[in-house]
Amino acid sequence: DTGVSQNPRHKITKRGQNVTFRCDPISEHNRLYWYRQTLGQGPEFLTYFQNEAQLEKSRLLSDRFSAERPKGSFSTLEIQRTEQGDSAMYLCASSGTGGAPADTQYFGPGTRLTVL
Amino acid sequence: RKEVEQDPGPFNVPEGATVAFNCTYSNSASQSFFWYRQDCRKEPKLLMSVYSSGNEDGRFTAQLNRASQYISLLIRDSKLSDSATYLCVVRGGGSYIPTFGRGTSLIVHP
Numbered sequence A: 001d002t003g004v005s006q007n008p009r010h011k012i013t014k015r016g017q018n019v020t021f022r023c024d025p026i027s028e029h030n031r032l033y034w035y036r037q038t039l040g041q042g043p044e045f046l047t048y049f050q051n052e053a054q055l056e057k058s059r060l061l062s063d064r065f066s067a068e069r070p071k072g073s074f075s076t077l078e079i080q081r082t083e084q085g086d087s088a089m090y091l092c093a094s095s096g097t098g099g100a101p102a103d104t105q106y107f108g109p110g111t112r113l114t115v116l
Numbered sequence B: 001r002k003e004v005e006q007d008p009g010p011f012n013v014p015e016g017a018t019v020a021f022n023c024t025y026s027n028s029a030s031q032s033f034f035w036y037r038q039d040c041r042k043e044p045k046l047l048m049s050v051y052s053s054g055n056e057d058g059r060f061t062a063q064l065n066r067a068s069q070y071i072s073l074l075i076r077d078s079k080l081s082d083s084a085t086y087l088c089v090v091r092g093g094g095s096y097i098p099t100f101g102r103g104t105s106l107i108v109h110p
Helices: none
Strands: A005-007 A010-013 A019-024 A031-037 A044-050 A053-057 A065-068 A075-079 A088-095 A111-115 B004-006 B011-014 B019-025 B032-038 B045-049 B055-057 B060-065 B070-075 B084-091 B098-100 B104-109
Touching: A005 A088, A010 A019, A019 A088, A019 A111, A031 A075, A044 A065, A044 A075, A044 B098, A075 A088, B004 B084, B011 B019, B019 B084, B019 B104, B032 B060, B032 B070, B032 B098, B045 B055, B045 B060, B070 B084
Parallel strands: A010 A111, B011 B104
Antiparallel strands: A005 A019, A019 A075, A031 A044, A031 A088, A044 A053, A065 A075, A088 A111, B004 B019, B019 B070, B032 B045, B032 B084, B055 B060, B060 B070, B084 B098, B084 B104
């Protein structure tokens, strides 16, 4: 399967614990995005990488959230001291460069986080 | 005003019906427009890009109206399998960051 993959698919944690999610983009894509989605809402942008550089972060990304893409391939999203409000689906997407359709985003299956 | 607005629905239509969704956007510098489909508890999947001249893919037609700042999606001859949430996506000039609408829910019934 050459699509975007995410691990784990589901994560249940207790409030206050740290969690880390991984995203493996489509291999030839150099752009990688993280989103958060809650029920009844569209995906909300969290952060964006071009290769290993984190170029943009949303105001939604509090200091408890950190993302890395150390070698410009896979990325990790860490949430420290989780809160119940962090419960959501965390989606990763990747795209190429250039105009349409190269810059079309393809999404992974998401990681569903439940904070108890 | 939200950057991208959609009627959440649900739109409840019988099989074979024609249904249309609109999506308005606030950034007049927006340059790229897309419709994504999202099934329950699944990831969004690209349905179609929206070009200035409009485009059609089988039963689906997308159009862009820059003057009024909206895009539309028309589905003809609805199938049960079209039941899903349709997300409008807009990307502004100079930014690679797309903005998603909250989605419009479509339910096609027998």
